[in-house]
Amino acid sequence: MKYDFTAIEKKWQDRWEALKPYAAETGSDKPKFYGLIEFPYPSGQGLHVGHPRPFTALDIVTRKKRMQGYNVLFPIGFDAFGLPTENYAIKNHVHPAAVTEKNIANFTSQLKMLGYGFDWDRCVDTTDPKYYKWTQWIFLQMFKKGLAYKTTMPVNWCTSCKCVLANEEVVNGVCERCGSEVIRKEKSQWMLAITKYAQRLIDDLDDLDYIERVKIQQKNWIGRSTGAELRFDTNTGDKVSVYTTRPDTLFGVTYVVISPEHPLLEKWQGRIKNWDEIAAYKEAASHKSDFERGELNKDKTGVRLEGIEVMNPATGKAVPMFVSDYVLMGYGTGIVMGVPGHDQRDWEFATKFGLPIIEVVSGGDITKEAFVAKDDSAIMVNSGFMNGMTVREAIPAMKKYVVDQGWGKEQVNYKLRDWVFSRQRYWGEPIPLVNCEKCGWVALPESELPLVLPQVDSYEPTDDGESPLSKMTDWVNTSCPCCGGPAKRETDTMPQWAGSSWYFLRYMDPHNDDELVSKEAEEYWGPVDWYNGGMEHTTLHLLYSRFWHKFLYDIGVVHTKEPYAKRTSHGMILGEGGEKMSKSRGNVVNPNDIVDQYGADTMRLHIMFIGDFEKAVTWSNEAVKGSKRFLDRCWNLMDIARDDIAVSAVNEAVIHKTIKKVTEDIDSLKMNTAIAALMTLVNEFYAKGLTKGDLEQLMLLLSPFAPHMVEEMWELTGFAAKYGKMAMQMSWPEFDEAKTVDSHKEMAVQVNGKLRSTVVVPADADDGAVVAAACADEKIKRQMEGMQLVKTIVVKNKLVNLILKPAK
């Protein structure tokens, strides 16, 4: 019988659609398992070959969990707000909602084509008002708690999207999405105070089962540093504060630098003798993007503030003050102290401006370059009471001294910034706030949620940087929920990250109109047991959603501090030639083509077999054949499996070994070696023959990988009738450790650590017997001629190493 994958896959997909074997049951007595994949953005191009990699992996994990008796939640949905859809809508004069609907339909059929065990009844769509009602609701709670605030600040402005970007969305100075130039622009923006959660976002990582590089990357992004904030007296009557991680170098401070945006400059306008020069510098800096400022980092610019002097409290001496755009207003205090002896950047600045360079840590030659000690055991000099201390001792000593003297305080800083939450675009969740002349910003009553996106004539962003919604005067002009007076709606919308920051909660209870998620459902399903997604989301989606979840925990909506117990990450799939797949390179692989040619089961199997799940792999159309060939060989086993095979125990050890290997490998996402083990098993079957019982075991092990073909075989071989169940509903095979051991072992024989021969010994042979067998081997006898055996090392079931030396 031929393996007609097209007909078989259609047949089983239809049957699953009707029988719903993947439905998750809230409140079941079984142990629960919540497996999650990052829901896709339904782009117009359809499913990319990158999608099936994580989807198939977690599909296999959850199918196995189901067979192991778990009540599994494995949901799917669509993260459908976003710019590509809006841009497409603008270009083609269709409503973004229509585009989204079409794309979701296409994605849905492609995902069904691949046979994933999603619970489709729980599908969510972030652009559905029933969904974004709750996105808006969460925002309102944040607003009420003071975590959402509006402020005017320089923001990243994409010149092409005509839209504000979060820091995380700017890559190498250009827009992550369209690659256009990003400039700085002053705008009034809604912000979310993620920085208030910075410490918790670091601390709570410790208890999570995330792959290490995700934890490290998040910690680096949050960027905690400990130091001190020091106040310096000036000749203006004002004090200035600087932040430093190295208070121990205070005696080495020979100047201070202020950021061009710092408000003190304006205040000091009358005192600064070269104000024209300073004003010009400020003006020039304001036109540069952050990226341009960074670009020029080799050649520091700056201007001395004539007439301003700062007192170094440690030395009591006055030092000059400069303005320079290498000092960022957004980090620390916007003013830094210059220690040119021990900071390379300060050294270059001091050298350029002819400032003194003082050594306060010994061990380098500060006339040539700054001495930045590699460890903290260097000795302090020229530093008053700290002289003779190591840096390690000096830092805490100085911190204490600073506090005692009233010069400042200990301080922790984070690189993480608050989240710019406004977007001047149409296709996003409306922000449910109105601005009243009397009451200021007022929240819509929750009863008015969802605040639905109004129909507009044009989705084009406006040149003045306002949202297209701003043109809808009927919609914009409203009354204040507080005082009833005239008010205007907020016209910015939320960023795409909003809807994806909590979607995993909605899957638990997707049709609830009264609550975001019911207590019962959340307490049953939360937290997500296993979340797999791309490394590119580590500092965006993953961090944002942890933040939102912590907030929901604080207001009692969820019962766990963290949303995801475990996080794994997949590598990218590269096109032929090892390059990133892209339309311009013409190396994009469409999963439909593979499915048409080889079937979904081959596609699933191959994308898992292709290599280490965590690493990038190169796609090869040629190699797919091997996976298809393997499935053909499995299928054809039906013709040779017998009940009356003479030695039915012939395959026992290899079957138990395979069960063990496949069971363990799926749990650690080593799908490639799990499949290799199945291939080895099938090769054994062809070499030695197999019983129907052997085939039954193989089908169960293979069913998570190739569910369609296995169900068909299961039916054809009569097991479906025998058990009255589909293979996927059977129990996962168990292995018996004792039965994984062969009766005889082939052991390596080394002489002085070099492999010289192998011997076969009974599995239970003791060390003496192994050594005797080794010494009896012809090749070893030759090695031993004229030699004396001085030592033997036996590694159970692996090898024996004979240490020989010349006989006297």
Place this chain on the structure above:
RNA sequence: GCCGGUGUGGUGGAAUGGUAGACACAAGGGACUUAAAAUCCCUCGCUGGCAACAGCGUACCGGUUCGAGUCCGGUCACCGGCACCA
């Protein structure tokens, strides 16, 4: 520059400190076939040899060990992230 990671046949990739190259792809040879496809069998790291076999071999240099792809120190290359963060 800083933080992670990787480096193994023609290719994708396997190897709790214990027989390097499992499992595949490609290639070569053979069987079956009118023929092709499909299928099946054999060979397949490099060098020498008809062969048995010997020597070499996991980016490079050194170390620890009876034994190192694996551990340690150093170097190089590539990938990812961050980058004037005081």
